[in-house]
Amino acid sequence: MNARRVAAAEGVILAAMQTRRTAAGIAVALESACLLQSPESTSELVALRAWVDSLETERHSTNEWVTDPAEALRVSRDRIAELEAAAAKVSALHAKFRDSNHCQYDGERWPCQTLQQIQRPGQMAEQRHLMDPLDHALEALAPHTPSTAGSAL
Template sequence: MNTKLVNAAADVVARAMENGRRVPAAVAVALESAQMLMSPEIAAELKQLRKRVAGLETERHSTNEALDDAVQELRARRQGEPVFVYRSEHPDSGIVLGTYSNREAAREHCEAVVRREWPEGTRLSFVWATENEDLLSPEELTVLPGQNDEDLTGYVVTPLEVASAYDEDGDE
């Protein structure tokens, strides 16, 4: 039982009776005017919606808990491991496009800039190449605008290690 709703309905009924309404239909009109009546179909639909919202709240709560657990686990695992950011740039011209927490975003920025350099509708393929196969080497973007054409763009994604603490003995 919803005591707030019952008290509100009782208040509407009391005011209707104070205003001289004694016939049950007149009291019901007062309740309807206060938007406190609904059809059985609407009541059933409201009950279903409330169940669905409660389920979504429970699901959201468990998802948030799972995400929090995952973040805590990642933090514990990464403690002491180096952290990297990725700078997208055109070093020959001194243009730095941006610095990102993941390699894919840095690559995406370079590819978007190169796409704007070509006429609209030109079919482009991109290849990222590195001199070494390790993950810490800079990658250069090559564009393939045709079947056999290959063009170095000069755009590079460079991994940069982020220090987690100051090292007094480190290089300055």
């Protein structure tokens, strides 16, 4: 119930009754004040509210469906970042001698095999978004909640 609409209707009805109008006259006064609603618009409003409720339910179920893959994606990305940081540390150890065509760390011919193996995945990581364009959509749809995978209760 909307108190403001009830008070407005009350004022229109009271004014109509003071002029000794019949029930039909009171209804005309309410219609003139735009306070009446047709049965069709009432049923349409009820149907629209039901439709909105169903869309909200569907959105929640979609979010639940997307949460696990998005969380797995976040975990994978964290692991990739961790491995790339470790590769950068190892890569920093392998530098070329200034006066020789060899690696300072292991003495192999430059570029050494270790450095070649480390740099190859990094080149692929820069193009990661091109390999799976849907991962950004999954990440955007999922709620951002902290992982409870390793916590003890």
